[in-house]
Amino acid sequence: MRLYINKCWKPAMILLAGVLLLAGCGKSGGGGEIVEGKLNVVTSFYPVYEFSVAIGGEDANVINLLPTGVEPHDWTPRSKDMLNTSKADLFLYNGAGLEGWVPNFLKGLNQDAKVKPVELSKGIELIYAEGDDGHNHGHAEAGENGAEEEGHADEAHADEAHSEQAHEDGHDHHIDPHTWVSPKSAKIMAENIKNSFVEADPAHKEGYEARFAELRQKLDDLDAKFTEELAKTSKKEIVVSHQAFGYLCRDYGLTQHAIMGLSPEAEPRAQDLVTLSKMVKQEGIRYIFFEELVSDKLAKTLASEAGVETLVLNPVEGLTKEQQENGDNFFTLMEKNLQNLILALK
Missing domain, CATH: 3.40.50.1980 (Nitrogenase molybdenum iron protein domain)
Structure with missing residues (x-):
């Protein structure tokens, strides 16, 4: 598996904090x-x-x-x-x-x-990641949201028109599903x-x-807070364990560099970690982000190699048992994400 780098600048890549109503x-x-x-x-x-x-x-x-x-x-x-x-x-x-x-x-x-x-x-402007060999290698573009097509290795439900166009163009287009x-x-x-x-x-x-x-x-309030706070940060690049933050990056002017691709299961090559470690040092990146629901081994290995620390950036794909017991929800986790982004991007 190769290194995944997804450029998410909005112009270039069209790539409940309160208690929810749980009465039902x-x-x-x-x-x-x-x-x-x-x-x-x-x-x-x-x-x-x-x-x-x-x-x-x-x-x-x-x-x-x-x-x-x-x-x-x-x-x-x-x-x-x-x-x-x-x-x-x-x-x-x-x-x-x-x-x-x-x-x-x-x-x-x-x-x-x-x-x-x-x-x-x-209705969401989807992000398509291009690559060969069935993998995403760092280029992403937006596409109109039609029927689904393959986003992970074993996923189906292809949009025929888009697939035909992709074939004619000689590219593989993989949808980023983390909307x-x-x-x-x-x-x-x-x-x-x-x-x-x-x-x-x-x-x-x-x-x-x-x-x-x-x-x-x-x-709306969460959106406004992300917009306001991330506009103030001096840095705009983040390193994450898997490529789950394309929409967040696109919408708030960030760039993600991912250890793994759209699926968090595949392992990168050793040389990819070396390349990413050099980039972390060159760019002055101080934190490698990891997720609670997948292994943090690679993120910690990269952080150790680059001499930096780790922080959580949660794609909110699900709750851990501890988060459920603590009453966490989409909004509390996204608020924590924002605070960790602010810390990492200073």
Whole structure:
């Protein structure tokens, strides 16, 4: 696996802090049952779950498929997950290549299932990372959001028109699926959730609209804080464990250098770590960012080699058990991300 460097300057690469409304029935962590008399919603992973619970309130029963403490890239659903989803009204997933299991999952649902699948990344200007050999090598560009195409090695759901164009151009285009990590993209996803709720359950439209407005305001405030605080930093480059921060970088004028690619599973070559270590020293980078849900071994190895420290930068793909017990959520984790970015970019 080669070194991944993703340039995210917005002009060049078009590459709940308060308590959420948790009054509605909801189950995070790979469990939950269908509840009669409510809008039953199944979500693919944590950020979608949190936004859905906030918008659904007392009118929706939200079940999250991904268990607590599990990183979503390699997770696959169980038979019980398929059974619950077959009985639900909505199945909400990120799309953009994150959940490679979705096409087969939907095919495996009961034939009489009336559940509507909703891809929440629709409407977001997606980032495409170019590379050969099926890997991203550091160039990224924006593309219009159509149907999904392969974003990880085992992911399907290709957009035929885009694939044909990519083939004609002689390039592999891999979608960065980490849309929710930027508050700007998260607002689009939240609105897609609200719209799907209203369409499926128009009798409770007023409640969905009101709760969405509260969630959108929190995301607006978070967006404004990221914009204001990151504009003040003297440095603009970050080194991360895996390439999960493209949308955050694009939207707030940063550049990410990633040890691993769009999936956090592949190991880089030794020479890539040496090259990245030299860059860290040359650029005066003081921190290497790591994530809680994946091994920090490579980040610590690079930090040791370069003589720098490590900090957490959380892609908010899920909660650890400790974070769940502490009452953390998307907003508290993103606030911590911002504070760590400010520290690293001084």
